[in-house]
Amino acid sequence: MAKAKVKAIPKAKKAEGELSWKDIEIGCFITEPGNAIQFKTGDWKSRRPVFDFSKCNKCTLCYYYCPEGCIAETPEGYFDTDLFYCKGCGICAEECPKDAITMAEEEK
C-alpha cells in the first residue's frame, strides 16, 4: 500500500470567526477548490477513537471503512485518526478485527 499522507492544511486567510462581510466572494461562492480542508469539522463528536498500536496488525480495515477518510498510516505503518476531522462515529472501532480501537468519551 502506498504511504497515505494527510495533506498539509493550507492556512486560511482569516479564521472563521474573523471573516467580515466584505471578505465574502460574490454569492458566498467558494473559489478555492478543496478549501474545506481548512475547516475543523471534527468539533462536534461526543466520543473519539483511541488506537492501541500494540494490538494493531496493520490490516488497513479502519482506513478503508472510515467515512470521513481521516484515518492515515503513521510512519511506523500503524493507523491513526486525525481528530481535526474525525466525527466520532465509531465505525473504525466496530470494524477493527483486533479490537485495537476503543471509543473514549470526549471530556470537554
Add this chain to the structure above:
Amino acid sequence: MAKREGLEVSVALGDAVKLADTDVVAAYPITPQTHIVEHLAELVADGDLKAAYIPVESEHSAMSACLGASAIGARTFTATASQGLELMHEVLYIASSMRLPVVMAVANRALSAPISIWGDHSDAMAVRDTGWIQIFVENGQETVDNVICAFRIGEDRRVLLPVMIHLDGFSLTHVIEPIILPEQSEVDQFLPPFKYPLPLDPKKPVTMGAFGPPFIYTEVKWAQEVNLEAAKAVILECWQEFGKTFGRYYSPVESHHSEGAKVLLLTMGSLSETAMVAVDKMRGEGKEVGLLKLRLWRPFPFAELRQAVKDAEVLIVLDRALSFGGPGGPVCSEVKAALYHETKKPKVIGFVGGLGGRDISMSGFEEMINKGAELARTGSEREFEIFGVRE
C-alpha cells in the same frame, strides 16, 4: 430610426428580450403571461432569436433552470404570474443570494382562492423579501424600455442581482399599444455583453450554493443587503443613460402634477394611467391634488419618496394587495415606515382596492382622493380602508 407601431405589450416584451440577445429562456406558461413566452418560443423556433428555450414542467423548474443558465454566464430570461411566481418562491431567494442576474417579467395577477386570472399585486408583494430588484411599469413602452434596462442593471458588476419587471396582467399584457421598439444597433450599444465574474467553468472551478454555518450566514445576508441598497445608484445611472440614448427618462418615484399639491395619491402599475386622468380633471377644477407613481419597489427609494411628499398635507396610498390581519397594504405600511422619523410629513391614508381585476375608474379615483382627504381631517378608526367593497 425606430418607429412607433401598434404591438401587443406581451409581444413587444418578447421582442425586447430578443433585442437584448438573450441566451436562455426557461419558462412555464401561465395566464396572463402566456403570450410573452409563446412569442419567445416562436422567435427561438423560427431562428430569429439564437437562444436555448427550455420548456420545463413547472415554474419551480423554470427558475431552477434559469439559475443554472445564469451561473454559466448566459443572459437568462423567464416570465410568470400569480401561482407560478408562488411556486418558484423558494428558488427566488437562491437567485438573489447567489447573485445570478436573471431577468423575469411578472404579469401581475391575483392569488387563489377563489381562482382569479385577473390582475392585482398580491403576487408581486408576496415576493418582496426575496432580494430581487422590483420595477413596476404602467404601459407598453415602459415595459419594453425597462426589460432592456433590467439586463443592464442586473448584470452590472456592481449589482449582480436578479430583476423583476412587474406589468399588470391583461390590462397591460393583452392590450395593443403604440410602442417604439429600439433599433438592434442602439440596444447593442446600450447593453454590453454579459460577463459573469465567477461563472461555472471546469477550467476554474467554483462552488456555488455551499453550506453556510452560523459563523458566516449573517455576514452573507448583510453583504446581500448592502449590495441591494447600493444597486439603487446603478439603477438611477442606467435610467439616466437610457434617457440620454433613447429620450425616455425613468425615476424611482415619478410625479404628475405634484407641485404645490396638498393632497397626493400614490399608485403603482397600470392604474396610474387612470389616476393621472382623474388628477388632471381635479386640477382643472382648481383642486390642489397630485399623483405619485412608485416605479422602484425594491430597493425601496426612501430618499426620493420623502422628497416627493415633503410639502403635502395628505398622502393617499392605493395598495392592490392585502396583508391579512396586518396594517393593510404592504405599500402603505412601508410608506408610513419611511416617513415615521420625519418631522414634517403628510397624514397617510391607506386604501386597498383594485383586487382580482376589479377596475378603478376615473370617477373611482376622484372618490378615493376626496374620501382620503376627508378621512385625513376627520380621522378613521380603521388601519386602512377597503375601496369599492359592497356592504
